[in-house]
Amino acid sequence: MKREARKTHFSAHGIDYVLERKQVKNINLRVRQDGTVYVSAPPWVSQESVDRFVLSRSDWIEQKQSMLQRRSDLVPKAWNNGEQVFVWGEPLTIRLETSTSPRTTSCRQDGTSLVVVIPTSWQDNSQESVSHRQKLIATWLAQQLSEELPELFAHYEALMGVHASQIRLRTMKTRWGSCNVKTGAITLNTQLTSYPQCCLESVVVHELCHLLEPSHNQRFYAFMDQFYPSWREARKLLKEGAL
Secondary structure, eight states: OOOOOOOEEEEETEEEEEEEEEHHHHEEEEEOOOOOOOOOOOOOOSSHHHHHOOOOOOOHHHHHHHHHHHHHHTOOOOOTTTTTTEOOOOOOEEEEEESTTTTTEEEEEEETTEEEEGGGGGGOOHHHHHHHHHHHHHHHHHHHHHHHHHHHHHHHHHHHHHSSSEEEEEEEEEEEEETTTTEEEEEEEEGGGGGGGHHHHHHHHHHHHHHTOOOSSSHHHHHHHHHHHHHHHHHHHHHOOOO
């Protein structure tokens, strides 16, 4: 029978973390999307050694948690009046307007405002109303992204001599994009709409480069330098989660 892994909460000099003892070769550490610290370690490694390892990564942990917090700050909490959404790096303030028709919904940009037309039944802050508003605005944001893609892909596909067989949009937690090199399908994170357009352009080139070189090796980054020389600056914006 397979033994169940043990998970225990610990603190190393003020850094709270969850430790899981399992059959791994080394101590591993990651910061989850909610900012919590998760560590896995072999059963034979002492608790003192695990604490020292966690402490040695304290600067990285703080940077990662700060980045996640900044990204979280970009997302409205209730998708209500006065909250902001970011479109291509610029903030738009949500302005709700009501419609007497229960089926009339829409979003449009009006200067620095995002005008969101909703039924009167969606005005309160119940979980259901918040969910309706979030989905409506998310659909509009995804539309802004999809409208940018045809021209962008056409330009770089011609420049690079490659072709994406399919372009998909998804909300992803750990990736800005992905490429299936066997099928040629490329998936982009819908959250790219929040960042300056150079970030979207860089991710598109990154995934298209995988059709020329599947691995992240020297040849791959040579292609990135050739086709989008400022990719490092765009990656820094995405990595820091700052606008």
